[in-house]
Amino acid sequence: MLELKNVTFDVAEEHQQKEIIRNVSFTVDDNRFVVITGPNGGGKSTLAKLIAGIERPTSGSIYFNGEDITGLSVTERAKKGIGYAFQQPVRFKGIEVLDLLRIASGDRRMSVDKACGYLSEVGLCARDYVRREVNASLSGGELKRIEIATVLARSPEMAVFDEPEAGIDLWSFQNLIRVFEHMREKNRQRSILVISHQERILQIADEIIVIADGQVHAHDQREALLPELMSNGNAVNMACSKLTGSMEKENQ
């Protein structure tokens, strides 16, 4: 179980503090598929980085399975079972896809067959890719799928995906939905937290959290929240801004 309590994150900008995340609290229970959505620039990716430990909150606390992990490093959080897929995957000269999957799994002698299994899951023809370097010779879409494969190989208890659909074509987008479904089937204790604008990903969520302006504007079961988000067309951004507007009116 992951719990954020009153998490705030400021950055210094032109001699003044700017609040990126403002007093955010929510809980992700075990075996839940939660999608965080909301307008661009609302703080969603920052939230994912705060959970993975890449950024540290200015105030507030993050708990994982009841333990305060606010002060723990990225490595320590990874070892406790938090996985994180980058929105923009990193390239490495000389490191092969196989190397990366072996590092991810923690099994340095993981067989090529097993590594190929993870690549097949993300729709890559494994034999063509397992010995490729994770460098600029790979396309953005290929890198993105390899990034997701590293999280599959890691098999974390809490998997965080930052816009996994970005840069992925339609065919692998459908595949991506299946990847999430398989992840859930394989381990019922696992929770998945996805940052996404995609309606199809929102449709398979158990819960949806709407983040806008660095705050939680709504957090509810998918059945309760999705119709409202979708009522005015498919664009989540539009729906979110509408939702934000109506909330601001209520607050006045």
Place this chain on the structure above:
Amino acid sequence: MDAIQKRILEEVADLHGVPEGAYNIRANGVSTDRRSTANIEITSKEDRSGIDIHIKPGTKNESCHIPVVLSQSGLEEVVYNDFYIGADSDVVIVAGCGIDNCGGKDSRHDGVHRFFVEKNAHVRYVEKHYGQGNGTGKKILNPVTEVHLAEDSSMEMEMVQIRGVDSTIRTTTAELAERAKLVVRERLMTHEDQRAESIYIVTMQGEGASADVVSRSVARDDSYQKFDSRIVGNCNCNGHTECDAIMMDHAHILAVPQLEANDLNASLIHEAAIGRIAGEQIIKLETLGLTEAEAEEEIINGFLK
């Protein structure tokens, strides 16, 4: 051969015993063991220190090992080795030098290698340099390599220096005839206050020749590296040189890629990039459970693989 010498031999030539094929092992200034084969003949030079290696035309899939081991502190030597590679042959040559210096005097080995590669022959050349020992004396290697590639011949050179050499100036010159091809892959890592200079001058004389000289290096601590690579195109030819370097700590790197085109049809490219390890690379590996130090090692190992 004692235990120290055997250990160095493993490092520089991956040898755990007597190699297959032809070989000449030089230890502390003298040839200690040698074998010629039906197709590869190794003979001592008459006029100065060194050997001649003659490979018969048409020799295929054979190898020749010529490792050098120095374990006597203060020994300084210049050795001249000439390779005559017959037409249509396809061979692997493994050179390499390791120095163990536990004393206070400098140890130095300067190997001067000349390659005469005949028509349509192919050579894969592997050269590893390595140093060890806690003495205050320096471990110095200054290899000079001269390559002559005849028509349609090719040579792949793998130059590796990862650890323990205090000072090195590597000078490699090559001349390529029609359709000859040269590929150089240099991998270098320097530590502490070590200095390493690599100088390449590759001249393409014949139509259709191609050269690709690429260095990947890591400079740590207070070490200094200089990569000075010049590709000269005197005809219709293709040349590329690249220096890709990672800097750490307080290291210094100077990259000087140079192109000289003397013909309208010479197509020459150079690239050079120097920088620290990208922070996001470390973070990615940390999210996979590695510590910062482990992530750095992994990135460097991959980079120099």
